[in-house]
Amino acid sequence: MANMKSTSERRTPVLIVGGGPVGISLAMELAWWNVESVLVNERPTTSLHPKGSTLNSRTMEHMRRMGLAPAIRKTGLPLDHPTDSIYVTRLAEFELGRLPMPTLREKISNPGPWGETLLTPEPIHRSNQFYFEAVMHAHAEAFEETDMRYAWRLSSFEDHGDYVSAQIEDVRTGRRETMHCDFLVGCDGGNSIVRRQLGISYGGRSSSGDRFYDGTMLSIYIRAPNILEVINMPVAWHYWTINPKGRVDFITLDGEGEYVLLAEVPPGVPIGEIDVSAIVQNAIGADTEFEVISVEEWLAGLALVVDNYQKGRVFLAGDAAHLFTPSGGFGFNTGIDDVSNLGWKLAAVLQDWAPIRLLDSYEVERKPIGIRNTAASGDYANKIGSLEFSDFVDENSERGVLARESLKSTLLTFKEEFASLGIVLGARYNTSPVISSDGSQPPPDERATYIPSACPGGRAPHYWINEHLSLYDQLGPWFTLLCLGPNPPDIKTFELAASKLNVPLRTVSIKDEAIYDLYEASLCLIRPDQHIAWRGNKLPEEPALIIRKVIGYDVVPN
Structure with missing residues (x-):
């Protein structure tokens, strides 16, 4: 054998x-x-x-x-399931604040230079x-x-x-x-x-271990088929429960009764001694059938x-x-x-x-x-974990009403985590040795706001050709040279230089004045990862030098 x-x-x-x-x-x-x-x-x-x-x-x-x-x-979520993120005392109790967001159908049913597809052909997906x-x-x-x-x-x-x-x-x-x-x-x-x-x-930064979202947490996967019958507010995707007995991040998985709960663990309590069902019950706040499918431990605050x-x-x-x-x-x-x-x-x-x-x-x-x-x-985790609230925020009383009103004003500032398009689309490689700078200044790096820019090093700004054709669908698998506006220069010497260096290159011509205005150049070289390697209004005197730079010949080895 x-x-x-x-x-x-x-x-x-x-x-x-x-x-x-x-x-x-x-x-x-x-x-x-x-x-x-x-x-x-x-x-x-x-x-x-x-x-x-x-x-x-x-x-x-x-x-x-x-x-x-x-x-x-x-x-994930069905086409018409709400994707709002809301703050509640418990799912069956009081809503404290809501960040409305469009459903999947609203995001993708009519793509073009408007709404959720104004800056990207692919909106966020839950x-x-x-x-x-x-x-x-x-x-x-x-x-x-x-x-x-x-x-x-x-x-x-x-x-x-x-x-x-x-x-x-x-x-x-x-x-x-x-x-x-x-x-x-x-x-x-x-x-x-x-x-x-x-x-x-x-x-x-390591975990401090002293507050919600900054220490040992439990991830609890449940099935609760009838939970919609007890939720006391319009349905959301993401519920943050805030009450004196414990905070939970309660996330909808499939819109059909499956959820995951991210729950804080009491300091000093061994995982095996934690009553997981009690955590789930407290977050819901009403009697409804649920099954705990699996539980995992993880560390937040990193x-x-x-x-x-x-x-x-x-x-x-x-x-x-x-x-x-x-x-x-x-x-x-x-x-x-x-x-x-x-x-x-x-x-x-x-x-x-x-x-x-x-x-x-x-x-x-x-x-x-x-x-x-x-x-x-x-920073977002620290803001979430440092939230202070009254011990009677969940009371059905006059002081409970006042506590909730006070907390609502604080929660209105908790929007950036769900609106971080600057982080998502604004990554830049300004100082990279394989980016050919044109001396222009990139836009400020803001977490919440993405500012489209064709300054070399950033993601190529998306553009809708004739309002419904994505620029990204025209790019080649390797390098793409965009020829923009009504009168771009002849690019034969650039193509010849790429061919001699065996660098695969696709050329794409778009006559629209609007894309020329967006890119502020007649020519733009896009990398395979859709970042801009070089741009200019005329061909460089020696195109081979630009091509050699963007494929690594100027990199100093480690």
């Missing part, structure tokens, strides 16, 4: 460790650019317990690029990770270039300088393989084995970023590179933006039209975004 633990060998361009949304996204990104990868994930399936509940607009733009946005929008992750996994598996190995784990790896060897193991049979890869990417979460073996540490995103041929992305508290919904969304940046660079190097030092721009570009986004999330 063969030894089930015998070791075989295999080669792959990229080994991805971790099969959450970030790892799956990287596998899809690489396959999109015809690069093979092997993904290993210790769990045998995608997530079975609820996690993050929001795919932001930037993530949905990436999903659109890979043809996945329509399938993801079929998960769906929990354990729904959309399964859809992403199925989509990734459909690519010939992907080998998705769930119930496999990474045991160890070694960077040999010109390749990486990794030991992986089937957790069910014990069978081992030695994987030889050009690059290894750790997308394996906060306890990343890749990060720990590299000896890379987190820096930033705003941590690793010292290094890369060592040699090994990279970190997602929670392996930065840890968030879920306030703002930036966690896995920031990770998906990480791999949209890293993916095309890996592919360009592996396809031999960019130098390996292009990869050193990954940390230069993404670490500042990790610091920026974790800081915003941490």
Whole structure:
């Protein structure tokens, strides 16, 4: 009989460790650019317990690029389910404040340069990770270039300088393989084995452990089929319960009776001694049938970023590179933006039209975004956790009415967490060595407000062609040169320079005066991740110098 633990060998361009949304996204990104990868994930399936509940607009733009946005929008809340976020004492008691938001149907039924699609073709979508992750996994598996190995784990790896060897193991049979890869990417979460073996540490704000959203929390997955019968206000998506017996973040999952509750844990009480049903009952505030499906413990209040995103041929992305508290919904969304940046660079190097030092721009570009986004999330969490309220805010009495009125005025300031379009769409790589600056000043980096700008380094401003055709759908999979306005210059020398350097380039001509006014230039070079690499009103004297810069020839190796 063969030894089930015998070791075989295999080669792959990229080994991805971790099969959450970030790892799956990287596998899809690489396959999109015809690069093979092997993904290993210790769990045998995608997530079975609820996690993050929001795919932001930037993530949905990436999903659109890979043809996945329509399938993801079929998960999560139904088309007409309210998406309001509200503050209540309990679901069956008093409403304290409401942030109205449009339903999915209202957001996507008539896309164009108006409403929720004014600045992006893909508005925010409310769906929990354990729904959309399964859809992403199925989509990734459909690519010939992907080998998705769930119930496999990474045991160890070694960077040999010109390749990486990794030991992986089937957790069910014990069978081992030695994987030889050009690059290894750790997308394996906060306890990343890749990060720990590299000896890379987190820096930033740790949990204080002394208040809501800043310490040990429980994530409670329930089914409550008749809960709508006891909710004492218009239905919402997100309920924040505030009362003296405990605060809970109560989130609708499917609109059909499934919810996840994020609840504070009393200090010093062992998890095994906590009455989970009592937490659920207190948050609802009335008798109704519910079933606790699963419970997980987690730590809130973190705003941590690793010292290094890369060592040699090994990279970190997602929670392996930065840890968030879920306030703002930036966690896995920031990770998906990480791999949209890293993916095309890996592919360009592996396809031999960019130098390996292009990869050193990954940390230069993404670490500042990790610091920026974790800081915003941490500030939101601190504001939520520091909220003060009266011990009789839930009383049906005159003093209870006064307490609720006082609290309402405070809660009116709690809007930025749900209106952070500046964080979502405003990430910029101004100081990157693979961005060709034109000397213009970028707009201010404001958390709540996104200001469209074609200043090199930022996301290309979206534009609706003839009001219904998305600019992003016209971009090529690699670099795209936009020729804008009625009289753009001849671009033959630019195309010839790209061809000589073997850099894949698509050209797109749009005659509208409005897009010329938006981009403030006749020519604009868009990267594969939709960030602007260069712009100008005339061709550079030596186009090859610009092209060489944006594919990494000016990067100083780490």
